Amino acid sequence: MGKYLRLQPQKRPRKGKTFKCETCGKEFYLCPSDIRRSEKNGSKVRFCSMKCYDKSGSRNPFHGRNHSEDAKKGWKKNADRNRFKNGKDNPNFERFGKESGYVGQSMAWWKKKLMTEVGYCEICGFSDKRALSLHHKNKNRKDNDRDNIILLCWNCHQIEHFNDRSGLYKFLTVDKQQQILMENSPFISKEAKTAIKKGSLKLDIGCGQQKQSGGYIGMDIRKVKGVDIVHDAEVTPYPLPKECCSAVVISHLIEHLCPKKIYRVMDELWRIMQPEGHLFISMPYAGSQGFWQDPSHCHSWNEATVYYFDPYPASLKSQRSALYDIYKPKPWKTLQNDWVTGGNIQIILEKRMEDSNA
Numbered sequence: 001m002g003k004y005l006r007l008q009p010q011k012r013p014r015k016g017k018t019f020k021c022e023t024c025g026k027e028f029y030l031c032p033s034d035i036r037r038s039e040k041n042g043s044k045v046r047f048c049s050m051k052c053y054d055k056s057g058s059r060n061p062f063h064g065r066n067h068s069e070d071a072k073k074g075w076k077k078n079a080d081r082n083r084f085k086n087g088k089d090n091p092n093f094e095r096f097g098k099e100s101g102y103v104g105q106s107m108a109w110w111k112k113k114l115m116t117e118v119g120y121c122e123i124c125g126f127s128d129k130r131a132l133s134l135h136h137k138n139k140n141r142k143d144n145d146r147d148n149i150i151l152l153c154w155n156c157h158q159i160e161h162f163n164d165r166s167g168l169y170k171f172l173t174v175d176k177q178q179q180i181l182m183e184n185s186p187f188i189s190k191e192a193k194t195a196i197k198k199g200s201l202k203l204d205i206g207c208g209q210q211k212q213s214g215g216y217i218g219m220d221i222r223k224v225k226g227v228d229i230v231h232d233a234e235v236t237p238y239p240l241p242k243e244c245c246s247a248v249v250i251s252h253l254i255e256h257l258c259p260k261k262i263y264r265v266m267d268e269l270w271r272i273m274q275p276e277g278h279l280f281i282s283m284p285y286a287g288s289q290g291f292w293q294d295p296s297h298c299h300s301w302n303e304a305t306v307y308y309f310d311p312y313p314a315s316l317k318s319q320r321s322a323l324y325d326i327y328k329p330k331p332w333k334t335l336q337n338d339w340v341t342g343g344n345i346q347i348i349l350e351k352r353m354e355d356s357n358a
Contacts, residue, residue: 023052107134110144114151121153125260133157155235182239187230192217201245203272205233206253216249234261236268245272249280255291259299263329266309270330273351279332281347288342303339306347310334330354 016031028048030038038046047053111134120127135152136143152160182188182196195201195217204211207218211226219229219238231238234257248269257265269279284290286300307313307323309332324331332349339345 019046021046021048021052023047107141107144110134110146110149111151114149118151120151121156122150123152123156126153126155128153135160159237182241185239187223188239189228192228196240196244199244199274201240202247202249203240203245204249204251206250206256212249212251233265234258236261236264238268238272240272242271243274245277246274247278247280248273251280251282252284254281255283255294255297255300257298262299263327266332267330270332270351275351275353277351278335279349279351281349282344285339285341285343285345288344290343301345301347303337303345306332306334306337306349309349310352 014029016029017035018027018029020027026048028046030046114134115129115132119129121132126132131153132151133154135150135157137148137150140148182193192201195215202212202214202216203219204216205219207216207220207226208222209224209226211218217228218226219231219233220227221230221232223230229239233253250269254262254265273279281301283301284297286302288300291297291300304323307321308327309324309329311321311324311331312318313321313334331352331354333352334347335350336346336348338347
């Protein structure tokens with residue numbers, strides 16, 4: 001080889017020392033600057049990593065030492081510093097709320113904790129963490145007690161403030177709020193807005209491109225021909241005022257809805273229905289071939305399912321239905337309940353005034 005080339009790179013002598021980790025026993029190297037720094041701090045115990053440092057317990061040279069008074073003064077000056085103490089020993093105790101098991105924790109701390117332990121909206125179960133946020137039940141954002149904080153998605157968070165008339169809706173009544181949303185909504189056609197104002201709305205939910213004839217207004221999650229209101233049937237409340245519909249048709253839609261939300265949907269239909277208005281339901285009978293052949297069907301009904309919504313069905317001769325008292329939804333009156341075991345079931349319900357036997 002040439003004069004200035006070497007077959008092997010030159011090895012410089014290492015001036016540091018090799019130590020044995022006090023936790024795991026692994027040998028590791030420390031350079032002279034690290035050795036001088038540890039000797040300056042009075043430490044003679046060495047650890048190969050922060051993980052071993054945290055596990056060392058009493059072998060840690062700082063184990064059991066109290067923080068200096070200067071350090072404590074620095075905590076009070078810097079309110080955003082990490083908190084190591086709970087209760088009255090925490091310098092931010094008065095700032096973050098009353099005494100509990102998690103006193104002194106900020107909203108950011110709670111959000112991180114609930115994202116890990118819960119991870120979904122505590123009302124609807126929506127689990128996309130990008131749309132989750134904290135909600136204070138008593139509307140006091142300084143009260144960060146666990147009983148006052150829940151994790152909600154954007155939609156449920158908006159509904160909570162909407163129903164409580166707080167925030168942007170503080171000075172508006174519920175009817176006025178819904179009127180503003182309806183008039184300014186780009187997802188409601190002019191024909192539907194006119195019918196709503198007249199109070200003679202006939203609604204076909206989940207109509208698709210085959211809307212019912214006879215002056216019906218179509219509502220569907222997709223914007224296709226024949227749809228006048230673009231809205232998801234599972235998302236309540238609907239952008240409609242109360243008691244605006246004289247008839248509602250739901251043809252082969254209920255079996256596609258989430259079973260956990262079916263009572264919420266039925267209560268919303270009761271809200272928008274006029275007194276003695278009629279609800280027409282058609283769907284495959286439970287266990288029929290028509291139900292099982294569609295993989296998107298979530299649940300089914302049989303002839304006894306109406307007892308969960310009708311407190312006084314005619315078949316019980318004015319006796320109260322025990323099935324209704326399980327969930328106690330808004331009451332309906334059964335006018336028709338026809339079914340074919342291997343085909344469909346067709347039900348007609350009439351809005352019943354609350355807890356009325358009429």
